[in-house]
Amino acid sequence: xxxxxxxxxxxxxxxxxxxxxxxxxxxxxxxxxxxxxxxxxxxxxxxxxxxxxxxxxxxxxxxxxxxxxxxxxxxxxxxxxxxxxxxxxxxxxxxxxxxxxxxxxxxxxxxxxxxxxxxxxxxxxxxxxxxxxxxxxxxxxxxxxxxxxxxxxxxxxxxxxxxxxxxxxxxxxxxxxxxxxxxxxxxxxxxxxxxxxxxxxxxxxxxxxxxxxxxxxxxxxxxxxxxxxxxxxxxxxxxxxxxxxxxxxxxxxxxxxxxxxxxxxxxxxxxxxxxxxxxxxxxxxxxxxxxxxxxxxxxxxxxxxxxxxxxxxxxxxxxxxxxxxxxxxxxxxxxxxxxxxxxxxxxxxxxxxxxxxxxxxxxxxxxxxxxxxxxxxxxxxxxxxxxxxxxxxxxxxxxxxxxxxxxxxxxxxxxxxxxxxxxxxxxxxxxxxxxxxxxxxxxxxxxxxxxxxxxxxxxxxxxxxxxxxx
Numbered sequence: 001x002x003x004x005x006x007x008x009x010x011x012x013x014x015x016x017x018x019x020x021x022x023x024x025x026x027x028x029x030x031x032x033x034x035x036x037x038x039x040x041x042x043x044x045x046x047x048x049x050x051x052x053x054x055x056x057x058x059x060x061x062x063x064x065x066x067x068x069x070x071x072x073x074x075x076x077x078x079x080x081x082x083x084x085x086x087x088x089x090x091x092x093x094x095x096x097x098x099x100x101x102x103x104x105x106x107x108x109x110x111x112x113x114x115x116x117x118x119x120x121x122x123x124x125x126x127x128x129x130x131x132x133x134x135x136x137x138x139x140x141x142x143x144x145x146x147x148x149x150x151x152x153x154x155x156x157x158x159x160x161x162x163x164x165x166x167x168x169x170x171x172x173x174x175x176x177x178x179x180x181x182x183x184x185x186x187x188x189x190x191x192x193x194x195x196x197x198x199x200x201x202x203x204x205x206x207x208x209x210x211x212x213x214x215x216x217x218x219x220x221x222x223x224x225x226x227x228x229x230x231x232x233x234x235x236x237x238x239x240x241x242x243x244x245x246x247x248x249x250x251x252x253x254x255x256x257x258x259x260x261x262x263x264x265x266x267x268x269x270x271x272x273x274x275x276x277x278x279x280x281x282x283x284x285x286x287x288x289x290x291x292x293x294x295x296x297x298x299x300x301x302x303x304x305x306x307x308x309x310x311x312x313x314x315x316x317x318x319x320x321x322x323x324x325x326x327x328x329x330x331x332x333x334x335x336x337x338x339x340x341x342x343x344x345x346x347x348x349x350x351x352x353x354x355x356x357x358x359x360x361x362x363x364x365x366x367x368x369x370x371x372x373x374x375x376x377x378x379x380x381x382x383x384x385x386x387x388x389x390x391x392x393x394x395x396x397x398x399x400x401x402x403x404x405x406x407x408x409x410x411x412x413x414x415x416x417x418x419x420x421x422x423x424x425x426x427x428x429x430x431x432x433x434x435x436x437x438x439x440x441x442x443x444x445x446x447x448x449x450x451x452x453x454x455x456x457x458x459x460x461x462x463x464x465x466x467x468x469x470x
Contacts, residue, residue: 044070044100044110049117052098054090062090064098064112072098072110081115097121115154122153123198130193135210137190143181150191150205159191163206167218170250173233173277218250219290226251226285226292231299236276244268246280246294253292255280261297262304263338304378307337311380313370316387321364329356331368331382341380343368350385359384 195204284293
């Protein structure tokens with residue numbers, strides 16, 4: 001080989017090496033470009049979110065520029081999914097996020113979605129919120145049987161009942177979801193994200209985790225708001241021998257045994273059970289001692305008033321002795337209902353009595369006169385020694401006439417007949433109609449009158465005194 005040939009071969013090898021190096025450099029650059037952000041921006045990938053600029057709005061489609069002369073369409077169901085109030089804000093040049101549905105449809109178009117972009121961003125925000133543990137403010141928009149529904153941007157989160165704040169849980173009453181949660185709809189709420197599952201479209205929120213309230217703070221707040229006389233719903237939290245505790249909005253109040261029902265109770269469990277929802281009236285608020293007094297019975301009709309409405313002072317009644325005490329005897333009246341009155345020891349007899357057992361015993365049936373009826377305290381004062389008192393003769397005759405259901409005119413005629421007087425002419429007919437009914441009473445009227453007059457001469461002054469207080 002000549003020197004010229006050797007030089008020529010060296011030059012050729014050098015050119016080949018340079019060409020190979022150039023090819024390797026181009027391959028490297030192309031690989032780098034294909035993996036670069038610039039290339040990915042130019043080549044949309046299904047499922048990614050991009051920032052776009054509205055290029056045009058026409059008919060039922062929106063043309064969106066996603067950079068470097070790449071444009072896509074929001075069309076068909078993706079267009080229809082945009083809420084009208086949002087669509088009304090769109091205009092040429094407005095920046096919007098878009099989700100790449102399909103880089104190339106059958107016609108070669110890039111299909112985009114605004115709604116899916118916003119939803120996807122919401123899931124991204126939810127994941128970020130869960131990672132950071134930060135809370136956010138929202139509004140309660142609905143409920144189901146298990147809790148409340150609260151939106152995070154375009155997706156709805158669920159707050160289980162167990163994740164509601166303590167103060168909210170304590171105000172829940174009712175058995176149905178509507179009764180429990182309907183009143184909360186529209187209320188502002190602060191929550192944290194505690195679970196995100198995109199595949200199951202599951203977003204779980206917690207108000208409890210975002211709340212810093214303590215039971216003491218809640219109780220203090222409730223007590224500050226309470227006023228005597230107001231009515232609230234609550235739930236029975238515990239029962240004791242002396243009453244029941246009812247929680248009203250986060251604070252426990254006591255319904256004393258005497259304020260549970262009008263009937264006499266031995267134990268609150270006779271009418272109440274733990275967990276039961278009740279309506280109560282606030283009857284006292286002691287903020288210094290942190291005590292709340294409640295009543296259930298004051299919201300119910302008082303059966304006592306109905307039972308005593310036909311009774312009056314001075315009326316004669318029969319009853320059975322139920323118990324004896326050092327200060328008197330209790331008797332249950334032989335009337336509808338469960339009325340009981342007290343015969344004070346001073347009203348048992350005209351003579352001095354050291355103990356009621358000297359005059360009566362439990363089980364005795366006796367005739368008594370009503371001395372007083374105290375509606376407020378539900379007490380009836382009775383007397384045995386005043387049964388034959390002259391002070392009540394007139395009322396006794398009128399009561400007798402009333403027992404025969406006489407009209408006022410007939411009553412006057414009958415009483416006049418009983419006393420041996422002539423009845424007015426206008427009452428004669430009525431008197432004749434009841435003559436048979438009162439004949440026996442009329443025959444003995446004179447005898448009774450004589451006996452009363454004879455007794456009046458020997459009655460001690462104390463017989464007509466006012467009854468002593470218990």
